[in-house]
Amino acid sequence: MRMYDIIKSKRDGRELTAREIEFFIEGYTRGDIPDYQVSALMMAIFFRKMNKEETANLTMAMARSGDMLDLAPIDGIKVDKHSTGGVGDKTTLVVAPLVAASGVPVAKMSGRGLDHTGGTIDKLEGIPGFNVSMTIQQFISNVNKTGIAISAQTGNLAPADKKLYALRDVTATVDNMSLIASSVMSKKIASGADAIVLDVKSGSGAFMKDDQSAFELAREMVEIGSNVGRRTVAVVTDMSQPLGNAVGNVLEVIEAIDTLRGEGPQDLKELSLALGAQMLLLGRRANSIEEGRNMLEELIKSGKGLEKLKEMVEAQGGDASCIEDTSRLKKANFKLAVISEWEGYVESIAADEIGRAALVLGAGRETKESKIDISVGVLVHKKIGDRIDKGEMLATIHANDMQRAQEARQIIMSAYGISGGIVEKPKLIKGIVA
Numbered sequence: 001m002r003m004y005d006i007i008k009s010k011r012d013g014r015e016l017t018a019r020e021i022e023f024f025i026e027g028y029t030r031g032d033i034p035d036y037q038v039s040a041l042m043m044a045i046f047f048r049k050m051n052k053e054e055t056a057n058l059t060m061a062m063a064r065s066g067d068m069l070d071l072a073p074i075d076g077i078k079v080d081k082h083s084t085g086g087v088g089d090k091t092t093l094v095v096a097p098l099v100a101a102s103g104v105p106v107a108k109m110s111g112r113g114l115d116h117t118g119g120t121i122d123k124l125e126g127i128p129g130f131n132v133s134m135t136i137q138q139f140i141s142n143v144n145k146t147g148i149a150i151s152a153q154t155g156n157l158a159p160a161d162k163k164l165y166a167l168r169d170v171t172a173t174v175d176n177m178s179l180i181a182s183s184v185m186s187k188k189i190a191s192g193a194d195a196i197v198l199d200v201k202s203g204s205g206a207f208m209k210d211d212q213s214a215f216e217l218a219r220e221m222v223e224i225g226s227n228v229g230r231r232t233v234a235v236v237t238d239m240s241q242p243l244g245n246a247v248g249n250v251l252e253v254i255e256a257i258d259t260l261r262g263e264g265p266q267d268l269k270e271l272s273l274a275l276g277a278q279m280l281l282l283g284r285r286a287n288s289i290e291e292g293r294n295m296l297e298e299l300i301k302s303g304k305g306l307e308k309l310k311e312m313v314e315a316q317g318g319d320a321s322c323i324e325d326t327s328r329l330k331k332a333n334f335k336l337a338v339i340s341e342w343e344g345y346v347e348s349i350a351a352d353e354i355g356r357a358a359l360v361l362g363a364g365r366e367t368k369e370s371k372i373d374i375s376v377g378v379l380v381h382k383k384i385g386d387r388i389d390k391g392e393m394l395a396t397i398h399a400n401d402m403q404r405a406q407e408a409r410q411i412i413m414s415a416y417g418i419s420g421g422i423v424e425k426p427k428l429i430k431g432i433v434a
């Protein structure tokens with residue numbers, strides 16, 4: 001079998017066999033197939049697509065490309081959560097400690113930023129000393145001790161996804177349904193959770209730009225999970241604008257901490273409660289979504305969710321005093337205001353463009369080797385439906401380089417659509433697929 005023939009097959013619109021998929025996944029994982037050939041195949045898949053069977057085969061080949069974690073040494077039902085990616089999506093930083101504080105163990109492997117979207121691991125690296133590279137033994141031991149651990153994909157977990165994820169990020173091949181479904185589900189299956197809650201984003205800041213494709217992706221992933229015995233629920237949620245106000249690593253950590261203090265933006269709190277309640281239900285900690293939500297709200301009010309975040313940060317070598325006093329986190333050198341030239345109501349925000357503005361500032365990667373700047377980003381002050389007057393602030397840029405800040409300012413200005421008439425706020429939760 002030759003990689004050349006597999007690329008040609010897909011380029012010409014043919015279905016790949018299970019054996020061909022295994023061949024390229026195994027060869028790429030071993031380092032025998034070069035990036036340029038896999039880039040070509042990713043692009044062929046992007047244009048020609050994969051059917052359900054190919055997607056399921058790709059998922060399992062990627063899951064089996066490394067270790068399949070056994071979380072049996074952790075007591076209780078292990079429930080994982082994964083987002084398909086959005087702008088300003090820092091829900092894991094809120095939901096994971098809340099769910100762990102309720103008594104459901106959270107053993108979570110997270111990813112880095114991808115394309116214009118952020119990643120939990122990059123955000124956590126905004127906390128000085130925080131160790132995201134744990135061995136599997138450390139990971140399990142931390143969950144047993146504190147009820148929670150968030151790690152980057154440990155050494156050999158779905159290594160094929162790790163390589164493909166980084167390659168797709170820089171070859172414009174992220175936003176394909178089969179590639180997203182296999183990427184998400186391979187890691188979730190390999191990381192051994194009993195049940196999985198998926199946050200499938202829909203809208204300008206998501207990879208799925210419309211509800212129909214988001215629901216299709218949700219159904220595909222739920223089916224893959226259920227077929228391998230993992231209870232999987234997908235919540236399809238709005239990403240037609242950034243979630244919360246902060247976009248950029250440290251800025252998002254601060255917003256997540258504010259939310260655990262009960263002082264965060266309403267949409268972030270709402271989504272965190274909705275996803276967390278699904279996790280409590282699957283983890284048999286709550287008997288209904290309503291009960292789960294109430295439990296989580298109590299954990300915010302009592303401060304136990306924030307305490308759990310601190311415990312996790314300490315257990316993973318981070319400086320927990322930064323959680324108490326967020327002014328200790330790294331700041332950008334200066335701020336630049338983005339001022340509105342119009343008046344009316346915010347009708348639309350191209351959330352992917354806000355993500356791109358953060359990327360231009362240095363919050364994301366341009367190439368696989370890029371180093372990110374954790375301190376930079378954007379705070380959006382106006383969301384869809386808000387009234388805006390001429391001269392009011394739309395956003396604040398946190399930057400370390402004036403030229404990049406000016407470029408980001410232009411991008412943000414063009415990302416806003418303003419209407420003369422009143423605009424309704426978008427519905428945050430669009431539906432549940434189970």
Ligand code: URA
Nearest residue numbers: 084085179180183184
């Ligand atoms: N999240 C993932 O883990 N993989 C993707 O491809 C997209 C979002």
